[in-house]
Amino acid sequence: MQRTQFRDMACSIARTLDVIGEPWSPLILRDVWVGMSRFEQLQADLGISRKVLAERLGHLVEQGVLERRPYDARPRFDYLLTEKGTDLVEMLMVMARWGDRWLAGEAGPPVLYRHHACGQVAVVDPRCSHCGEPMHADDVDVLPGPGAAAGVPAAG
Amino acid sequence: MQRTQFRDMACSIARTLDVIGEPWSPLILRDVWVGMSRFEQLQADLGISRKVLAERLGHLVEQGVLERRPYDARPRFDYLLTEKGTDLVEMLMVMARWGDRWLAGEAGPPVLYRHHACGQVAVVDPRCSHCGEPMHADDVDVLPGPGAAAGVPAAG
DNA sequence: TCGAGAAAGTTCCTTCAAGGAACTGACCGT
């Protein structure tokens, strides 16, 4: 955990960072998403310290993003995405899309996504939930919502 | 910076984290996006240590996400989003969308987004770039791309 | 012309998190 808590800011980005903003957390979620569900698998795949992995998994379970489910009479557990956690995966896809575009270089994207509905390899395309047109940074105005802190300028 | 470098992993999520994964970086980008462009503004708004803010801004400029532009004969600078940085904002919108849905509670979203094209308050909706249908976690298969590390199982 | 002021950092010290290796505990199969 970074020393400063983001949880209490009136900003959904900050609150989200409080759940998955610690180092390794997005990579843990990625691994769980693609089917790695056990402590040893995650540790070996990521090369993360066992101590930190245990801390991160504990936090993610506590936040309701992962579920820790026993799969044996011995103390053996699968970590699985909850609905809340599954809903985070599209954020990972958007992150990956940015990395593919700006950081992958000559080699091209390390992974591709095939869309079930159309069967094609495709990328995620952010659209407006109301009209369906593209919704990028320059396509929106930001305004204070009902949960804005009173008197504080709008901030995320 | 977290101690372990994510840069060299064959994973676009990890590489993206190497650019904006340090504590505070997404919040700095959010602030720049909504128009805060100066060191003092950012420091006051975020409550971040001046030392860490200077480090983060330096990293973001070095990575090409922000531009540091003088606005005076004195040593005074505006920090502005580059095209690369502007392209990150949709990731912030997706993060905010998740926080709005899962963490905002009774109070509701701290900020709202009005879409220019239709004039309505709306949220970002991830769609398939090929067919336009929704593209969530369960709507895709992950497969190795051209940039996958040889012999390594696909990972992001 | 002198001093106050403001922006943008830099320095320095303390505290706490990450890395990493070794250790522990529960239960299985033989």
Place this chain on the structure above:
DNA sequence: ACGGTCAGTTCCTTGAAGGAACTTTCTCGA
């Protein structure tokens, strides 16, 4: 009863974050 495996926990070292004070550079007002 015993070695093996998974899932952690403990402990020590290193380095990053917090935070306050200090520095630099130029402007402007008295």
